[in-house]
Amino acid sequence: MADTAPPDTPPDPTEQSLWRPLRLLQGAMDADIARIYAEAEIDGVRPSFVMELIRLHTRGPMTITELAESVQRTHSALSQKVAAMRAAGLVRTVPGADARSKKVALTPKARRIVARLAAEWQATEAALAEIEAEIPYPLSQVVGDIEQALRRRSFHDRIAEKLAEDPRWT
Structure with a gap:
């Protein structure tokens, strides 16, 4: 029998991932x-x-x-x-x-x-x-574009900003 979470348990955030498909593809x-x-x-x-x-x-x-x-x-x-x-x-x-x-x-x-x-x-x-x-948008171009975006504002800073807005983090 599968474990079931109590009714007040929030949804599992790991069910969604923008990066998982890339890791699975690689x-x-x-x-x-x-x-x-x-x-x-x-x-x-x-x-x-x-x-x-x-x-x-x-x-x-x-x-x-x-x-x-x-x-x-x-x-x-x-x-x-x-x-x-x-x-x-x-x-x-x-x-x-x-x-x-x-x-x-x-x-x-x-x-x-x-x-x-x-x-x-x-x-x-x-x-x-x-x-x-x-393909219409090569992965090497995606990587370059992401690197440029991260030079404008680091991944760390982007995550830290989102966490500062989340009451669960503070």
Whole structure:
């Protein structure tokens, strides 16, 4: 038997979301990329690993901080991703310039597949360009327009203003 809320319970605000469709769309597209890897028998690679693997291939071993900066992610996020890539056998750590530093490097397994990953990246970008040509308002234009709007007034400030008007927040 399903739980039912008391009659005076307000509606669930999470039932509506302007962003959920975008997250679901990206998830579905990532699942299609993962399916490409599975069909090609490329094991252990997630679509979210590919940028970092290609970056390490083209630039060589980097510290987590260097890698994070190069892909515009936080150190924490990259540290978790590197741990997952290490568990998949795609990267390892090697000594850095001094005894205290370590660098992330590709394993032989990753070096064997990185050219295929670069081909997939380029094919994916070409497919996205094709999709953008089919629609009246390309996502890349949407992103640029949102960035301009946020330069005029930050997302933080917009949320804070709405919260200041909501008695539940104060």
